[in-house]
Amino acid sequence: MITRPKGTYDIYGEDAKYYNYINNVFTTISELYNYNYVRTPIFEESNLFHRSVGETSDIVTKETYDFKDRGDRDLTLRPEGTAGVVRAYIENKMYGDVNQPIKLYYSGTMYRYERPQAGRYRELSQFGVEVLGSDDAMQDAEVISLAYRAMEEMGIEDITVKINSLGDKETRDRYRDALKDYLEPHIDTLCEDCQKRFKTNPLRILDCKVDKDNEVLKNAPKIKDYYNLESKERFAKVLEYLGYLDIDYELDDNLVRGLDYYNHTVFEFVSNMEELGNANTLGAGGRYNSLVEQLDGPSTPCVGFACGIDRLILILKELNKDKTIENNLDVYITAVNEEEKLKAITLAQDIRLSEIKCEIDTLNRSLKAQFKQADRLNARLLILLNSEDLQRGIITVKDNLTHEETKVDENEILDYIISNV
Numbered sequence: 001m002i003t004r005p006k007g008t009y010d011i012y013g014e015d016a017k018y019y020n021y022i023n024n025v026f027t028t029i030s031e032l033y034n035y036n037y038v039r040t041p042i043f044e045e046s047n048l049f050h051r052s053v054g055e056t057s058d059i060v061t062k063e064t065y066d067f068k069d070r071g072d073r074d075l076t077l078r079p080e081g082t083a084g085v086v087r088a089y090i091e092n093k094m095y096g097d098v099n100q101p102i103k104l105y106y107s108g109t110m111y112r113y114e115r116p117q118a119g120r121y122r123e124l125s126q127f128g129v130e131v132l133g134s135d136d137a138m139q140d141a142e143v144i145s146l147a148y149r150a151m152e153e154m155g156i157e158d159i160t161v162k163i164n165s166l167g168d169k170e171t172r173d174r175y176r177d178a179l180k181d182y183l184e185p186h187i188d189t190l191c192e193d194c195q196k197r198f199k200t201n202p203l204r205i206l207d208c209k210v211d212k213d214n215e216v217l218k219n220a221p222k223i224k225d226y227y228n229l230e231s232k233e234r235f236a237k238v239l240e241y242l243g244y245l246d247i248d249y250e251l252d253d254n255l256v257r258g259l260d261y262y263n264h265t266v267f268e269f270v271s272n273m274e275e276l277g278n279a280n281t282l283g284a285g286g287r288y289n290s291l292v293e294q295l296d297g298p299s300t301p302c303v304g305f306a307c308g309i310d311r312l313i314l315i316l317k318e319l320n321k322d323k324t325i326e327n328n329l330d331v332y333i334t335a336v337n338e339e340e341k342l343k344a345i346t347l348a349q350d351i352r353l354s355e356i357k358c359e360i361d362t363l364n365r366s367l368k369a370q371f372k373q374a375d376r377l378n379a380r381l382l383i384l385l386n387s388e389d390l391q392r393g394i395i396t397v398k399d400n401l402t403h404e405e406t407k408v409d410e411n412e413i414l415d416y417i418i419s420n421v
């Protein structure tokens, strides 16, 4: 038997219902916030990720799926969504559109070679938004509030927005030097990965999952002491807007994010649910004002987030574990002989086109077995087709709650169903 590749899973049954539900909530809310859908390829030129996510990031050094196609091109399965959206923005010259800023949302699968565990897969799904072309702190607040409100709409209340500012490049450079000076004498106490990060990406040491309880990191210099005035004022403004929007946030000095392209605002949505272990970050994002330029586009300030749909499925399943998912079939049509089947399939079409959920039997079950199936599906109304009735232009409808049967004129059946489901 052929099995699925390690780290992947099949989304079906209850998971599939939650998957669609989560996407629907995010999509509806994004549309309300006036974002437009964008779809970019699942594979891109490998260079795109090296130049955006960063040569020294965990994702690029350890997690990408790289391959050569039959034309000897170096390609990579996308590990995240932002790089592709920014590439599309530049390549399609969206910066020239009259409508600015460009506000986009996407949903799709990403690929990371990680050690699989609860809430951590090699094929994962993300929903995200990117706003390209606005530098205003209000835009940061809008992006955060969109994600927050969507998750709230899903019934997840236990979310903390952890937030920090990395300041501008000047701030980051000064801070990086100070952090290195501080860490140098303590380097032996850090994990192996952090010893490498010390040379390549020292800020990343701050959000290392292995070293997170190390006293050395707790006492490290804080980036907030290195902000210049502009960075400080901008961060204060973002927090002020979040306050007005009633969003609970927690300042987190050690939040730096694993990707290289962030500056100024960075944030994460964290769940306090135990089951998720160290996979309890539901989403994350931030401002990336130099990425478009870094990828050869015109200088464009941007901000966005991405949420992990797989982790949201786990959370929603846990939150709703005592509730059974109601099957909400409206109408089940029983039919046994050919004349009844012909009526069943045409009537089902009319009912479905009236936006009423309807099921017919395609297994040639006995009438008794069809009744049982209707009960299993929790059908509200049963349409009991039989040849004798049909010859008299009549259809029998049974209310599956009261068990009451009604004879309805064939010409009025659709109206009857519409007013009784």
Ligand code: ATP
Binding pocket: 080, 112, 114, 119, 120, 121, 122, 123, 124, 125, 126, 258, 278, 279, 280, 281, 282, 283, 284, 285, 306, 307, 308, 309, 310, 311
């Ligand atoms: P983590 O710190 O948990 O590894 P990350 O910083 O790598 O997360 P991002 O790149 O910010 O994650 O991705 C945004 C969201 O995508 C995460 O908050 C998480 O919900 C989800 N996500 C990331 N990696 C995985 C994965 N391997 N499996 C499932 N979901 C994931």
Ligand code: MG
Binding pocket: none
């Ligand atoms: Mg990760």
